[in-house]
């Protein structure tokens with residue numbers, strides 16, 4: 845959280861702390877879903893600061909799909925787990 849300087853790592857907005865229902869409220873996203881794993885839950889390298897909007901929208905869609913949404917300037921998906929990159 846402090847490491848990310850309160851900036852959303854997805855849309856680069858400045859997150860808001862202390863207001864849980866704010867659209868830019870700070871969230872800690874686990875890049876690899878931690879599910880039952882305590883090691884993943886407490887692994888700082890597996891966390892990033894994101895705003896509430898990104899957390900509830902983009903990332904939950906990513907978790908449902910199983911890969912990161914986003915592409916490079918050529919339109920190729922960034923995530924090596926994307927079906928196009930397999």
Ligand SMILES: [Zn+2]
Pocket residue numbers: 852853854855856857894895896897898899
């Ligand atoms: Zn965001």
